[in-house]
Amino acid sequence: MFEKIWDRHVITGQPGEPQLIYVDLHLVHEVTSPQAFQGLRMNHRKVRRPDRTFATMDHNVPTKDIFNVKDLISKKQIETLRQNAKDFGIRLAGMGEADQGIIHVIGPQLGLTQPGQTIVCGDSHTSTHGAFGSIAFGIGTSEVEHVFATQTIWQVEPKQMGIHVHGKLPDGVYAKDIIMAIIAKYGVKFGVGHAVEFYGDTIDAMSMEERMTLCNMVIEGGAKMGVVHPDQITFDYVAGRKYAPKDMAAAEDYWSQFQTDDPAAFDEVIDFDVSDLAPFITWGTNPGMAVPYDQAFPEPQDQNDAHAYEYVGIKPGMKPTEIPITWAFFGSCTNGRLSDLRIAASYLKNKHIAPGVHALVVPGSMAIREAAEKEGIAQIFRDAGCDWRMPGCSACLGMNPDKIPAGAHCASTSNRNFEGRQGAGSRTHLASPAMVAAAALNGHFVDIRKEASVWSR
Numbered sequence: 001m002f003e004k005i006w007d008r009h010v011i012t013g014q015p016g017e018p019q020l021i022y023v024d025l026h027l028v029h030e031v032t033s034p035q036a037f038q039g040l041r042m043n044h045r046k047v048r049r050p051d052r053t054f055a056t057m058d059h060n061v062p063t064k065d066i067f068n069v070k071d072l073i074s075k076k077q078i079e080t081l082r083q084n085a086k087d088f089g090i091r092l093a094g095m096g097e098a099d100q101g102i103i104h105v106i107g108p109q110l111g112l113t114q115p116g117q118t119i120v121c122g123d124s125h126t127s128t129h130g131a132f133g134s135i136a137f138g139i140g141t142s143e144v145e146h147v148f149a150t151q152t153i154w155q156v157e158p159k160q161m162g163i164h165v166h167g168k169l170p171d172g173v174y175a176k177d178i179i180m181a182i183i184a185k186y187g188v189k190f191g192v193g194h195a196v197e198f199y200g201d202t203i204d205a206m207s208m209e210e211r212m213t214l215c216n217m218v219i220e221g222g223a224k225m226g227v228v229h230p231d232q233i234t235f236d237y238v239a240g241r242k243y244a245p246k247d248m249a250a251a252e253d254y255w256s257q258f259q260t261d262d263p264a265a266f267d268e269v270i271d272f273d274v275s276d277l278a279p280f281i282t283w284g285t286n287p288g289m290a291v292p293y294d295q296a297f298p299e300p301q302d303q304n305d306a307h308a309y310e311y312v313g314i315k316p317g318m319k320p321t322e323i324p325i326t327w328a329f330f331g332s333c334t335n336g337r338l339s340d341l342r343i344a345a346s347y348l349k350n351k352h353i354a355p356g357v358h359a360l361v362v363p364g365s366m367a368i369r370e371a372a373e374k375e376g377i378a379q380i381f382r383d384a385g386c387d388w389r390m391p392g393c394s395a396c397l398g399m400n401p402d403k404i405p406a407g408a409h410c411a412s413t414s415n416r417n418f419e420g421r422q423g424a425g426s427r428t429h430l431a432s433p434a435m436v437a438a439a440a441l442n443g444h445f446v447d448i449r450k451e452a453s454v455w456s457r
């Protein structure tokens with residue numbers, strides 16, 4: 001599948017060397033675009049294909065009192081993007097507008113993300129879009145400028161790895177747990193230099209939102225991108241969206257060719273059985289420092305582990321139940337979609353979060369927020385004592401007012417648990433939305449598999 005898409009997009013260059021690739025969709029946000037636009041200005045250039053470019057503001061936006069951006073750098077980045085979009089004729093989903101949201105949430109939601117495409121964005125989690133059967137990867141700011149000017153990018157074709165995911169997921173275990181388990185087992189570098197294709201009966205049974213969670217987080221295992229072959233679930237998801245093809249029959253016909261015919265063609269294959277998988281929780285300061293719920297935190301293997309324990313303020317041998325959770329964050333491009341909020345809400349319904357716990361709920365987009373309001377999910381969160389916010393990257397990273405206080409342990413549905421990621425001194429424990437909901441209710445992680453009756457996947 002990867003090669004079929006790649007070959008269709010090569011303009012010039014030999015395999016094994018940098019090749020010039022045509023870019024179908026260029027997604028833009030306020031953090032990695034200012035210098036790129038500035039470079040265009042200095043060279044008197046235009047954006048070559050404004051119609052293949054789409055921008056939003058997500059990292060810096062406040063999720064409360066959204067038009068009052070107090071931080072000066074944030075304010076500048078937001079205003080600069082607005083001016084640049086205007087000057088260069090680019091579509092922009094600005095703060096407060098109906099299409100605004102996290103860039104990796106709105107691409108699929110608007111039907112911009114489609115199978116068979118090449119998609120780039122100045123953001124590492126661009127891998128999310130690979131869930132549609134597209135080649136999607138993050139680029140740096142100088143490359144953003146190159147794509148603006150030429151609608152192309154120089155790339156060496158990555159190697160290909162297949163992850164065969166099979167078996168039925170146990171109740172209370174989710175796509176998030178699969179990718180966390182893979183990173184915990186194979187390490188934060190297992191995917192370096194590779195496009196990773198997920199396939200197998202577990203993947204075939206997944207919704208698009210679950211596939212997006214997998215592809216989103218595979219870069220935390222070092223991969224260049226994640227991909228899933230497109231199928232009827234993909235086509236049905238895209239159909240009818242704002243920028244989806246009008247002639248869906250023709251589109252499906254074209255998209256259907258993007259399949260991997262022979263798994264033996266992968267440079268490497270990992271076999272992953274999910275039938276006995278447990279929910280995962282991170283204890284340390286990278287996404288690979290994680291254990292299944294039933295296990296105690298491991299003995300440190302090196303200086304890095306020892307330092308992580310010190311930073312997070314827990315000890316080897318402790319159990320996930322023993323972490324004193326005082327914050328919960330629901331959101332991000334990993335788990336801030338409607339299905340994630342539904343799962344969390346199904347558990348919080350008619351209950352209240354534990355005394356002393358602060359829970360932030362940040363939908364991935366305005367449209368998700370609105371749908372959640374209509375479905376009554378927003379009210380469930382509010383009634384449970386959660387803080388229901390406007391969309392944005394929020395506490396996924398400390399670039400906006402939503403920060404976790406120093407020393408506090410936060411159960412988080414996001415994708416990175418680096419030192420200071422959620423605010424200086426904050427301690428992050430990554431987990432699925434279901435696990436985070438349960439932690440918010442109890443003030444510590446619990447075994448949600450015992451409560452399986454309330455979960456709906």
Ligand SMILES: CC(C)[C@H](C(=O)O)[C@@H](O)C(=O)O
Nearest residue numbers: 031032059122123124125397
């Ligand atoms: C700010 C941006 C460049 C960054 C990324 O590339 O991923 C951010 O989205 C993140 O998640 O750390």
Ligand code: SF4
Nearest residue numbers: 125332333393396397
């Ligand atoms: S939600 Fe988090 S991971 Fe996703 S783009 Fe924003 S900061 Fe990056």
